[in-house]
Amino acid sequence: MPKMKTKSSCKKRFKVTATGRIVRAQAGKRHGMIKRTNKFLRNARGTTLLSKADEQIIKPMMPYSR
16 A cells, blocks of 8 residues: 655644644735734744644644644
8 A cells, every 4th residue: 555645734733632633734824914903913822722623624634743
């Protein structure tokens, strides 16, 4: 049986936690920080978990990350 391929875009953007959830970076912090509120910037630090619906899309693209 040949090896399964991992989507390159997914391995760059996502990590899998020990419990199997998928971690992603916060969105909306690439540019245009002046127009964002301080509250938005504070809350958008670090990482966050993907929603369950999005996890079902991403997990098949990362077969060896479970």
